[in-house]
Amino acid sequence: MSATRLILVGGFLGAGKTTLLTEAATRLIRRGKRVGLLANDQAPDLVDTEVFKTSGAGVEEVAGGCFCCRFPDMITAMERLLQHSRSDVILAEPVGSCTDLSATVLQPLKDRYRDRFEVAPFSVLIDTTQVCALARLPATTVPAAPPRFPDKVLYIYEKQLEEADAIVLNKVDLLSPEEVSGLKQALATRFPEVPVFTMSALTGDGVDAWLDFVTQSQAAGRRIAQVDYDTYAAGEAALGWMNASARLRASTPVDWRTFAADTLDAIRTRLRNASGEIAHLKIFLTTPGAYVAGNITSNEGPVSVRGEIDAARSTVSLLINARVHAHPDILRAIVEEGLRATAGDRVEVTITNIRSFFPGRPEPTYRYRNTVQ
Ligand SMILES: Nc1nc2c(ncn2[C@@H]2O[C@H](COP(=O)(O)OP(=O)(O)O)[C@@H](O)[C@H]2O)c(=O)[nH]1
Ligand SMILES: [Mg+2]
Known part of the structure; x- marks a missing residue:
């Protein structure tokens, strides 16, 4: 039996993860794949799970804590997708205030579950209209907005970018092409080894190019961020x-x-x-x-x-x-x-x-x- 590909898409709250994964599931089903979607939250009654169900893919959720803290539950949920939907691709969305997923989810999957799950490059999605206010990027063509959250929350945002195998600039439909290329350049300078994709999960522009990459590339879990758990915990608890x-x-x-x-x-x-x-x-x-x-x-x-x-x-x-x-x-x-x-x-x-x-x-x-x- 060949391993099921797991495509994990992180990124901050509101970046567009659920929109992208729902769209990606629809496109993969059209390509003849059997797709499973996995939602995650700290508590039940998840909107994301219901949105995922509109795609026609198999859907499961881990709703009692984040994937990293509920790793065995994540494995059980993925096994259920294999059994019930015979998924050959699983698309999973971690909690948007989570980071350190490379160290806590990708590495253990590669180490312990290699036979069953083939991990795709970890994509971190960012909202182009928010990135200047959140990532403290140098001045670009996009007007800088004042920070919307305390530093400890912005810390999580930075750590999410630091551990990405691929950075995806989403919502490009809301900016001019010049603004998008300015942002792309700023991110490429800051993270020179990381591929940067641009897309609109809403209109579908750029989704296929990203899907080709994450369904084929083996470069998964290449980076681990140095995360201070006191600051991380304080950042999560600020929301x-x-x-x-x-x-x-x-x-x-x-x-x-x-x-x-x-x-x-x-x-x-x-x-x-x-x-x-x-x-x-x-x-x-x-x-x-x-x-x-x-x-x-x-x-x-x-x-x-x-x-x-x-x-x-x-x-x-x-x-x-x-x-x-x-x-x-x-x-x-x-x-x-x-x-x-x-x-x-x-x-x-x-x-x-x-x-x-x-x-x-x-x-x-x-x-x-x-x-x-
Ligand atoms: N304009 C625009 N809006 C988007 C795009 N992707 C997602 N959104 C919107 O952003 C909001 C948050 O999206 P969601 O997928 O729930 O974000 P998540 O918290 O990362 O899962 C929703 O209103 C989406 O319709 C995009 O590419 N362009
Ligand atoms: Mg979501």
């Missing part, structure tokens, strides 16, 4: 985390796209007033056969919504995931308030599960000091 699920029942027809956008906006307005900076805020509404998904990746950026649910559908399931520089208790209260304010009298909201917390200190199952050949 409040909230996952909620609810049932919605409407008494009149509802434009569910507008409902999703208005809910995100109501939460954002309240977060702004409480000085909470959004890393990623996501919503997913579903009824059998239809969905609406919405995202906000900063306090200032656009609300993006896609999908459609017929206004006549009165019973809808809802998930909200929020990763915000704010205290989890405040975050939870704001999310509930924003949702109920949007629902008003016309939509009855029954929250079935809600958790908010600061992520705990990362305690990886394995941590390799040297790269495995």
Whole structure:
């Protein structure tokens, strides 16, 4: 039996990982591959898992902690993909505030599971519109924005770049070609040995070139970053985390796209007033056969919504995931308030599960000091 290729795509919250992997799964299925998708989070009720399911690929999740701290769970989930979907490619998305994945996931996979999984180059995706504010790059053609998060959070962002086998500049549709080439040049100067790809996961531009690389190249886990776990843990714990699920029942027809956008906006307005900076805020509404998904990746950026649910559908399931520089208790209260304010009298909201917390200190199952050949 030949080994299944594992394509792991890291990168900060909101960089476009779920969008890329969903698109990549669709393209690989078209190329005749059997594809599995693996989502990951600190807690259940994952929007990403539901988005992955829209691709038609097999989907699993590790929802009790990051891949590095739940390595055996990651292996079990991948084995399930092999059994149920007979996947010959697995696309996996680690938590966006995670780093040191080369030492804690790629090296142990190469060392211990070589027979079953063939690891692809580790790609780290970055949002071109955020990179100057987050990566402290030298002045480029893109206007530098002030940092949006404390230094300990930016530390994670830097470590993610340092351990990449390939850096992928995503969302290039939002910049001019000159800005993109300026950024590409700045990254190539800073990381001279690392291939830099440019793409728009949303429009599909550049996705096939990257897919050809990660489905063929053997150069995986070539770099291990020097990570100080005290700073890393402090950076992770600076972001409040909230996952909620609810049932919605409407008494009149509802434009569910507008409902999703208005809910995100109501939460954002309240977060702004409480000085909470959004890393990623996501919503997913579903009824059998239809969905609406919405995202906000900063306090200032656009609300993006896609999908459609017929206004006549009165019973809808809802998930909200929020990763915000704010205290989890405040975050939870704001999310509930924003949702109920949007629902008003016309939509009855029954929250079935809600958790908010600061992520705990990362305690990886394995941590390799040297790269495995
Ligand atoms: N304009 C643009 N938006 C994108 C692109 N890729 C992802 N996005 C948007 O960025 C937001 C976050 O994407 P998501 O895939 O959930 O990010 P993740 O947190 O890294 O998984 C969503 O609103 C996406 O639609 C892209 O190439 N261009
Ligand atoms: Mg995601």
